[in-house]
Amino acid sequence: MPHDRIRAAIAVKHAILADTALLSRLEQATAACVTTFRAGGKALFCGNGGSAADAQHLAAELSGRFYLDRPPLFAEAMHVNTSFLTAVANDYGYDHAFSRLTTGMARPGDVLFLLSTSGNSRNILAAAVAGKKAGCTLVAMTGASGGELGHLVDILINIPSSDTPRIQEGHMLLGHILCEDVEQRLFGTP
Numbered sequence: 001m002p003h004d005r006i007r008a009a010i011a012v013k014h015a016i017l018a019d020t021a022l023l024s025r026l027e028q029a030t031a032a033c034v035t036t037f038r039a040g041g042k043a044l045f046c047g048n049g050g051s052a053a054d055a056q057h058l059a060a061e062l063s064g065r066f067y068l069d070r071p072p073l074f075a076e077a078m079h080v081n082t083s084f085l086t087a088v089a090n091d092y093g094y095d096h097a098f099s100r101l102t103t104g105m106a107r108p109g110d111v112l113f114l115l116s117t118s119g120n121s122r123n124i125l126a127a128a129v130a131g132k133k134a135g136c137t138l139v140a141m142t143g144a145s146g147g148e149l150g151h152l153v154d155i156l157i158n159i160p161s162s163d164t165p166r167i168q169e170g171h172m173l174l175g176h177i178l179c180e181d182v183e184q185r186l187f188g189t190p
């Protein structure tokens with residue numbers, strides 16, 4: 001029966017709601033995106049597996065639309081070019097897949113979102129290092145511990161759980177809130 005998983009998911013959402021420090025860091029990430037887009041910058045997203053899907057989903061909320069009929073924003077998920085991904089993984093190793101594209105694409109002031117439930121995936125850690133070198137604001141979306149990634153980033157959105165699917169669900173909840181708030185601040189009626 002699914003009840004235990006549903007109760008666990010609800011418990012994580014309650015813990016997020018009670019975590020005012022976490023919600024204030026989410027607010028900081030939203031503000032960073034608004035500043036970046038106003039300055040003509042972009043938001044880049046990377047993650048592996050389910051987090052790649054989440055990265056792509058959130059980038060599309062910004063580049064396409066969320067609620068409002070408004071101009072597009074420059075946002076992209078970094079795994080979507082499979083020719084790039086397979087060539088770099090084959091020639092240099094998968095650990096380099098996101099860092100190489102970060103070095104190629106990221107400019108000072110861009111926001112780099114790093115999605116990793118463990119916070120320890122090596123290609124995500126390498127992307128963080130490359131993003132810092134490029135002058136990006138680094139936002140990590142992780143599980144409770146933050147992993148190694150938690151020590152490398154400017155803003156840590158760590159979902160209060162150690163269970164991968166529940167963490168990913170938390171990332172999508174807070175990611176959707178961020179996209180809605182960014183859109184409202186940039187294009188909503190004052």
Ligand SMILES: O=C(CO)[C@@H](O)[C@H](O)[C@H](O)[C@H](O)COP(=O)(O)O
Pocket residue numbers: 048049050051052115116117118119120121124164165168
């Ligand atoms: O979606 C899931 C599990 O819910 C998996 O595809 C999961 O994302 C993959 O195992 C990832 O490789 C895990 O990496 P990370 O979240 O620890 O960085």
Ligand SMILES: [Zn+2]
Pocket residue numbers: 050164165168
């Ligand atoms: Zn998943």
